[in-house]
Amino acid sequence: MALVNEYFLNLSDNYLFADIAKKVSAFKRTHPRIEVISLGIGDVTQPLCPAVTDALHRAVSEMETVSGFHGYGPEQGYAFLREAILKNDFATRGIHLDIKEIFINDGAKSDTGNIQELIRWDNSVGVTDPVYPVYLDSNAMIGRTGPKDDDGRWTNVAYLPCTAENNFVPQLPDRRVDVIYLCYPNNPTGTVLTRTELRKWVNYALENDALIFFDAAYEAYIQDPEIPHSIYEIRGARKCAIEFRSFSKTAGFTGLRCGYTVVPDEVTASTLAGRRVALNPLWNRRQCTKFNGASYLSQRAAEAVYTPAGREQVRRTVSYYMQNAQLLRTTLSRLGFKVYGGENAPYVWMRTPGGRSSWKFFEEMLYGAHVVCTPGVGFGPSGEGYVRFTAFGNREKTEEALARIEKWSQ
Amino acid sequence: MALVNEYFLNLSDNYLFADIAKKVSAFKRTHPRIEVISLGIGDVTQPLCPAVTDALHRAVSEMETVSGFHGYGPEQGYAFLREAILKNDFATRGIHLDIKEIFINDGAKSDTGNIQELIRWDNSVGVTDPVYPVYLDSNAMIGRTGPKDDDGRWTNVAYLPCTAENNFVPQLPDRRVDVIYLCYPNNPTGTVLTRTELRKWVNYALENDALIFFDAAYEAYIQDPEIPHSIYEIRGARKCAIEFRSFSKTAGFTGLRCGYTVVPDEVTASTLAGRRVALNPLWNRRQCTKFNGASYLSQRAAEAVYTPAGREQVRRTVSYYMQNAQLLRTTLSRLGFKVYGGENAPYVWMRTPGGRSSWKFFEEMLYGAHVVCTPGVGFGPSGEGYVRFTAFGNREKTEEALARIEKWSQ
Numbered sequence: 007m008a009l010v011n012e013y014f015l016n017l018s019d020n021y022l023f024a025d026i027a028k029k030v031s032a033f034k035r036t037h038p039r040i041e042v043i044s045l046g047i048g049d050v051t052q053p054l055c056p057a058v059t060d061a062l063h064r065a066v067s068e069m070e071t072v073s074g075f076h077g078y079g080p081e082q083g084y085a086f087l088r089e090a091i092l093k094n095d096f097a098t099r100g101i102h103l104d105i106k107e108i109f110i111n112d113g114a115k116s117d118t119g120n121i122q123e124l125i126r127w128d129n130s131v132g133v134t135d136p137v138y139p140v141y142l143d144s145n146a147m148i149g150r151t152g153p154k155d156d157d158g159r160w161t162n163v164a165y166l167p168c169t170a171e172n173n174f175v176p177q178l179p180d181r182r183v184d185v186i187y188l189c190y191p192n193n194p195t196g197t198v199l200t201r202t203e204l205r206k207w208v209n210y211a212l213e214n215d216a217l218i219f220f221d222a223a224y225e226a227y228i229q230d231p232e233i234p235h236s237i238y239e240i241r242g243a244r245k246c247a248i249e250f251r252s253f254s255k256t257a258g259f260t261g262l263r264c265g266y267t268v269v270p271d272e273v274t275a276s277t278l279a280g281r282r283v284a285l286n287p288l289w290n291r292r293q294c295t296k297f298n299g300a301s302y303l304s305q306r307a308a309e310a311v312y313t314p315a316g317r318e319q320v321r322r323t324v325s326y327y328m329q330n331a332q333l334l335r336t337t338l339s340r341l342g343f344k345v346y347g348g349e350n351a352p353y354v355w356m357r358t359p360g361g362r363s364s365w366k367f368f369e370e371m372l373y374g375a376h377v378v379c380t381p382g383v384g385f386g387p388s389g390e391g392y393v394r395f396t397a398f399g400n401r402e403k404t405e406e407a408l409a410r411i412e413k414w415s416q
Numbered sequence: 417m418a419l420v421n422e423y424f425l426n427l428s429d430n431y432l433f434a435d436i437a438k439k440v441s442a443f444k445r446t447h448p449r450i451e452v453i454s455l456g457i458g459d460v461t462q463p464l465c466p467a468v469t470d471a472l473h474r475a476v477s478e479m480e481t482v483s484g485f486h487g488y489g490p491e492q493g494y495a496f497l498r499e500a501i502l503k504n505d506f507a508t509r510g511i512h513l514d515i516k517e518i519f520i521n522d523g524a525k526s527d528t529g530n531i532q533e534l535i536r537w538d539n540s541v542g543v544t545d546p547v548y549p550v551y552l553d554s555n556a557m558i559g560r561t562g563p564k565d566d567d568g569r570w571t572n573v574a575y576l577p578c579t580a581e582n583n584f585v586p587q588l589p590d591r592r593v594d595v596i597y598l599c600y601p602n603n604p605t606g607t608v609l610t611r612t613e614l615r616k617w618v619n620y621a622l623e624n625d626a627l628i629f630f631d632a633a634y635e636a637y638i639q640d641p642e643i644p645h646s647i648y649e650i651r652g653a654r655k656c657a658i659e660f661r662s663f664s665k666t667a668g669f670t671g672l673r674c675g676y677t678v679v680p681d682e683v684t685a686s687t688l689a690g691r692r693v694a695l696n697p698l699w700n701r702r703q704c705t706k707f708n709g710a711s712y713l714s715q716r717a718a719e720a721v722y723t724p725a726g727r728e729q730v731r732r733t734v735s736y737y738m739q740n741a742q743l744l745r746t747t748l749s750r751l752g753f754k755v756y757g758g759e760n761a762p763y764v765w766m767r768t769p770g771g772r773s774s775w776k777f778f779e780e781m782l783y784g785a786h787v788v789c790t791p792g793v794g795f796g797p798s799g800e801g802y803v804r805f806t807a808f809g810n811r812e813k814t815e816e817a818l819a820r821i822e823k824w825s826q
Contacts, residue, residue, distance in 0.1 A: 007594060007624070007625040007626070007686055008535055008539060008594040008595055008625060008626055008627040008685040008686065009535060009536035009538075009539055009594065009685055009686055009687070009688060010534065010535060010536065010684075010685035010686060010687055010693045010695070010698070011533060011534055011535055011536055011537070011698075012536070012687055012688065014534070014698045014701060014702075015687070015693070017701060019697075019701075021701070021704040021705060024704065047488070049487040049488045050487050051482070051485065051487065052482070052485070053479060053480050053481050053482055053484075053485040054479045054480060054485070056480070059476050059477075059479060059480045062476040062479075062713070063473060063476055066469050066472040066473055066476065067469075069463060069464045069469060069472075069671065069672075070463050070464060070466070070469045071463050072461070072462070072463055072810070074463075075461065075462070075463040075464070075668075075671070076671040077459040077460050077461065077668075077670040077671050078457070078459045078670045078671065079671060112522050112673070112708075112710075112711075113708045115706065115707065115708040116706060116707060116708070119705060119706030119707075120706060123421060123557060123558075124420065124421055124424070125418055125419060125420060125421055126419035126420065126421055126422070127421070128419075129418060129419055139705075140705055140706070143705045144705055144706055147533060147702065147705070148533075148558075184417060184418040184419065185418055214417070215417040215418060216417070216418055217418040258485075258487075260487040260488045260708075261479065261485070261486040261487050261488065261489060261711065261712040261713075262479075262711055262712070262713065263522070263708065263709070263710065263711045274420075275418040275419055275420035276417055276418065276419055276420060277419070277420055277422055277425070278419060278422070283420045283425070285420070287429075288420070288421075288424045291424060291427060291429075291431070292424075292557065294431040294434065295431060295529060295549075295550055295553045295554060295557070296525065296526060296529030296530060296550070296554055297525065297526060297529075298522075298523045298525040298526070298670075298673065299673070300522075300673065301522075301671065301672055301673045301711050301713070301714060302671040302672070303472070303671075303672065303711070303713055303714075304711060304713075400482070
C-alpha cells in the first residue's frame, strides 16, 4: 500500500504569497473598478537589459543551426558562465574559487530548497526569524523540523529573533544547531550584517562543527563598501559555508531562471562514525541525478551580465530600484511609520502602527489605500507586527502607492 | 555537529554517463587523431524547428519592454501552455484533464527525481530492469531502496527483468511493491507495452493500492497506432498513476529545459492511520516551495510546438530520428547482431555477441570501431550482456558509425 509522506501534512496549506494573492483577488472581486498597487511579492518589474536580450537573440539563432545547436549541457553549468562568475563575483573581491565549486542552477529557490538533502534527516536547524519560508518548509517536508508546538513553531528549529529590539542582529543560538540558514542582505527585513557580525557566525560554525547555508541573492543591492558581499570574505568560511547566488534580483532574471550555488571543496559534514565527508561531490551527485542543467539560453544571458555593457546596464537598474527603496524609506518615515532596511537591500521593513497584527494592517491598507504589502508574520513569529514593502516596483506605481498611503493614513 | 546524509554514500560514485565520458576521454587522450562517433547518450542533435525559434525570438523581444516583461510566472506554469497541452496531448486522445492537473517543469529528469518526495520514506519500489538510473538513485538518496546486497542490488527494490527471454514484457512483482516506475516507450530497451499489458499494471496498482510513476518522455516516437501514448488511456489510471512528459525528445528541448507532470485529482496515498490523501495538492505544495516555475522563454517555445507549423516541423524531426533507428536496426541485424526496440522508440537495444559483458563490448567497439554505445548493465543487472544505441545522431554520423562497425565486426 502506497503511504503518503505525512510530513507534508504538518505544513500550512498555502505558501505565503498564494495566501496574499487569494486575499487580493477577493478584494478585486468585490471592488472591480479599483486598481490595486502591489508592493508585496519581491518580483522585479524592469525589462531585461539590452546586453542580456542581445545575448538571448544570439543564442536562439545558434539553436536554429546544426552547428550551433546545444542539447544537454553539463549538469553543473557551462564553463563560460562558471568562469565569468569566478572572475567577476569572486576574484575581484579577493576570493579564489575553483570552477568545480560553482554549480549553475535554475534559480536560488531550487537549491536553497534542495541543499538540505545532503544532511541527515534529524540534524537540527537554526534560522533567523523572520525568514524566507523556503528554508523551513523544505526541511519540514522531510521531517527535520519536528512537529509543531502549540504556537505553531517547529520544535526542532532554533528561531533567532531579528527585531527592532536587537537592531535586527541575530544572537548566537543557546541550543544545539547543526545547520544555520543566513540570508544577507536579508529578506524580508532588508537589513545587513557587518563583517564583524558575519565573522561571529563563521566562528560559531567552525567551533560547533555546524554548517552555514548562506543566501546572498540580494548582494547586488549592497551600497556600503564595508558590508561583505560573500561569506567567503570571512576567513574559515570555505570550511563551513555553502553560498547561494541568483541572477533574479541582480539582473531581472525571475522569468529566465538562473542562479548558482558555491560548494567549496573544504566543506564537510560527519558520518555517525565520525568520518568527514566532503559535500562538494555529494552535491555534484545530487545535481547529476535530479537536475539536467539550466537552459542554455539562460546561461548565455547570465554570461552577458558580466560584459562591460551588461554590468553598466544592470548597475543602472539596481540603482533605479534603490531609489524606490529610498523613496519608500523617506516617505513612510515622514508619515510617522517606523521603517528599517532598504539601505543595502531592495526591501523596506515597517513596524505596523498601534500594535496592529501584520495581517490586520495588510487588510486595512488593502481596503483603505488599495496597496498590497507582505504581512511580516508570514515570514515567521518575529515578523508579527511588521510588514514588508518591495522596492522592485515601477517608480510611478511606487509613488502612487505612497501618495495613497499618505492620504489614507493621515 | 552537522551529520551527512549517509544514504548518499551507498550510491555508486558516478552517474552512468559520467563514467562513459571518462572512458571516452581516456581513449581520446591516447588517440588524439581519431574522431570518435557517439551513439551513446540519448541527446538530440537536430536544431530547434523554426516555429520554436520564432516563438523564442518573439518572447525575448517581449522581455525587452516594460509592458512585455515577464517576471516570476506561476510555479505550475503558464495557462497558455497548460491549455495547449490539455487540448493537444490529451483531449485528442479522449482524455479529459483539468488545468490544475498539469504542472510545467524544467524537464522530466527533475520531476521523476523529485516525485518520490511525496511518499513515505520506507515504501517499497518496483522498477523494470534495465531502467533509467534516476528512478532508483533518487530513492536511494533518501534511504528508501535499503542497503545494497552482495550483488550490488538494492534490497528494498523489486527488480522486474525485461530481457529477450520474456520479450521485454515485465511480469507483475511477486513481492509487496508500493510504487512502480514504468517508462514506455522504454529507455533503454526501446520496447513498448501494448494496451493489454499496460492495463495489467493499472489493475495491479488499483488492486494493491500501489502507485505508478509513468514516464512517457518518448511517446512522440510511437508509430504503431495500437500502442497507448498516455497511461490515462487505460481506465482507472487516473486513480493510481502520475505521468511525466518532456519536450526534450519530442521537440529537441534538451538545452531549453521544459517538460510537464500530470497529477490527477483522484490519485491518493494513505496515511498510516488509513486516511486517503490526494497527491495533487501535495505536489503543488512541493513545487511552490522548491521550484519557481520554468523559464518564460521555454514555455513560449513549448507552446509553439502545438501550432500547426510546429507540429509539422516536429513531426519531420521525429521521422528523421526514426529513420536512423530503422537504419541501426537493419544494418546491425544484417551484420548478425540481435537487436530489439527501435520501432516505436529512438533507441535500439542490442545483445552483445559471444556473451561478452556490456562494458567489455563497449570498450572493444570504442577501441576497434571508434564508436560509443551505452553499456546496458549501466541501466541495471538485467541490462548485462546488452548495449544501447541512440537514434538521435546526425544521419551521416550514424551511417559512418555503422560502416565502421561493419568493417570492425566482419
